[in-house]
Amino acid sequence: MPWATRGLRVVTTGYPHTPDDYGGSFRAAVSPLPGARWEPDMAQVCPTGAITEHDGVPRLDHGRCIVCGRCVRRFPRAFRSDAAVETAALLRDALVVPPLRETDEALARVRAALARRVRRLRRSVHIRHVDAGSDGTEEWEIAALLNPVYDVHRLGIFFTASPRHADILLVTGAGSAGMLRPLRITVEATAAPFVVVACGTDAISGGLLGRGYATRGGVSEELAVDVWIPGSPPSPFSILHGLLLALGRFPKGGPA
Numbered sequence: 001m002p003w004a005t006r007g008l009r010v011v012t013t014g015y016p017h018t019p020d021d022y023g024g025s026f027r028a029a030v031s032p033l034p035g036a037r038w039e040p041d042m043a044q045v046c047p048t049g050a051i052t053e054h055d056g057v058p059r060l061d062h063g064r065c066i067v068c069g070r071c072v073r074r075f076p077r078a079f080r081s082d083a084a085v086e087t088a089a090l091l092r093d094a095l096v097v098p099p100l101r102e103t104d105e106a107l108a109r110v111r112a113a114l115a116r117r118v119r120r121l122r123r124s125v126h127i128r129h130v131d132a133g134s135d136g137t138e139e140w141e142i143a144a145l146l147n148p149v150y151d152v153h154r155l156g157i158f159f160t161a162s163p164r165h166a167d168i169l170l171v172t173g174a175g176s177a178g179m180l181r182p183l184r185i186t187v188e189a190t191a192a193p194f195v196v197v198a199c200g201t202d203a204i205s206g207g208l209l210g211r212g213y214a215t216r217g218g219v220s221e222e223l224a225v226d227v228w229i230p231g232s233p234p235s236p237f238s239i240l241h242g243l244l245l246a247l248g249r250f251p252k253g254g255p256a
């Protein structure tokens, strides 16, 4: 009965030590194609203002992109959808493509400072997830980290209900007005050293909601973000990438 044994078999991903076939199947980002030239309509087609012009070429901010695909459909010779796993970044500017000029230097500084801070968090870490006005999509992907496929516990990463026990604050949502105070209280209650991860385009920039009377346009004004995970929502692989990036835990020669 091979079908029965196949159905009962649970294949836990080997990521980040070994890549998975389905890891790159998530539509994770949209990028300008090499040689693409700027057209005035490009800015209008994007509902979140992610596309801007720079020196006659389109520049795309993954921190604003909700991966709706409108630019790819309207300008197929200028933009493409990327299936990717490693989409998180240590620097907000690193989410912009083509990259901003000073990103490499700034990235090295940030990476070194973060490595010093997380030195003591290498073995077993606990995450406190804070929903600061999410639409719920990121929560589905975060919950998937606990299933047998991603099994985040195998990496020594656990979730906790209390910020007192947390090493990582994983923040989702556009920064809704009602959640700003609870977010501040959570930050104050978390013992140093801890790392802040903004999970999803909404947490980075407010996404489709942007900034308004009810939302802050992301959470970075309320707390110092260490790792940025774009996507609307990011896949469980991308969230894993962000968490491991925060902890400096990518194995040498691994997919990252």
Ligand code: SF4
Pocket (backbone or CB within 6 Å): 030, 045, 046, 047, 048, 049, 050, 051, 060, 064, 065, 066, 067, 068, 069, 070, 071, 072
């Ligand atoms: S995919 Fe959508 S949100 Fe992203 S840059 Fe294109 S139009 Fe803007």
